[in-house]
Amino acid sequence: MTAASIRARVRAEMTEEIKAVARRHLAADGANLSLRAVARELGMVSSALYRYFASRDELLTALIIDAYDAAGAAAERAESAVDRTDLLGRWLATGRGVREWALENPHEYALIYGSPVPGYRAPADTIGPASRVPLVIGGILRDGFASGELSAEPPAEVAEPVPEPVRADLAAVVEQIAPGAPAAVLARGMTAWTQLFGALSFELFGQLNNVVEARTEFFEYQLRAVGRLVGLRG
Amino acid sequence: MTAASIRARVRAEMTEEIKAVARRHLAADGANLSLRAVARELGMVSSALYRYFASRDELLTALIIDAYDAAGAAAERAESAVDRTDLLGRWLATGRGVREWALENPHEYALIYGSPVPGYRAPADTIGPASRVPLVIGGILRDGFASGELSAEPPAEVAEPVPEPVRADLAAVVEQIAPGAPAAVLARGMTAWTQLFGALSFELFGQLNNVVEARTEFFEYQLRAVGRLVGLRG
């Protein structure tokens, strides 16, 4: 290993360490993370951080990207462990995987799915990582449509026509997320996606306090209910 | 009008004005609202605010309560304009009412349904106002169950049993929200409640950017889809 690459590795490790400390600080400060506090904990002077991140916003961006990646990886890991033909199981595993990650990392969850950070504009590099969970769901829809289990027609009793402008928007999304699937299937999938994160936000942001204590069971119930709405059988 | 009551009225007006300015500042600062900035805009010295609010947290609490009340009032106003027997229509009106309020007041929405404010603990006085939207939904469920339109059994194809621990939690909630309705009906109602705010959070917090542009139609589609899951006909 050349001297240069050792230096690069040390630099990469230090970068990771800064992010790790910053992640811990999200708990105390939320999105108004203090660079000076991070530096203090690392035993450095605050200006030293500028060797690694050009600004506070850049550090925040790195944390956001990492959080999306971690949530996506959790979904992928959980979903990939399920038999490919068990579509409902794959959906449930995805939801559970994301939830477990979110419960372990509530402040990172809040950073990406909570209120936007005032004054912060997410750069384009967050788009890819942010798509990982939707892509997992898209894979389930694609396979379901391919196997015929998911038809363009939803379960008869909950059939709801997709409005024309939404169809148009989804036509573009279909190509990236679930190539080949009809817009109607994707629309139901996006309803499920919304439900998943709505349920997590309610749980993590306190709306269920004093209302539902059986959090895991309630989450599971909602996942299953919306899975049925999508047309997933299990 | 006595002198004392004039003083009281002036005081009340000043209190409202402080809150109005503070609300505007939520846009710039999010939840880390600055008392000094509010005072500055009012042309007062910052210590003068302490005549009206004992601390920054107390001002935040007032804003949170007002926001819940405003969202609840919007839901009530919209829902009450619909024919009582049109359950699906009542649900759609509720959703649209909340969404309109949220789009007009995105920062207040974020304050109550977004990430929790770091270091802030909501006092008990927020519970009542926070229940107003759920109560509107509960009213629809109650009436639906009373008229027989909503049965304990959901639409057959999306039937999903309510887990026992959730049933137990909901038994308590039923009394406050929809007296007389079975837990199964309430569970579906809470799924709809989650979907409603999940959809709003996705829209307001930017998750739909570059994905769905036909926001109103997509929202409407989701409201209808989950309304069917609940068993509301229209």
Next chain:
DNA sequence: TGTACATCAGTGAACGCGCGTTCACTGATGTAC
């Protein structure tokens, strides 16, 4: 292999701000007799 030079991580001081909260005070307005 040894040496001159370049790179780069981290320092420390400074700039120019911001904040919430307390406290003694002034002066206007209201109350009680």
Next chain:
DNA sequence: TGTACATCAGTGAACGCGCGTTCACTGATGTAC
């Protein structure tokens, strides 16, 4: 109705903090000849 006193809104200074970012610098580590 007039006067002494109490209430209360708002002031201004201060306390004791915090922050992001810039800049000239030191000194260790790497690179090129």
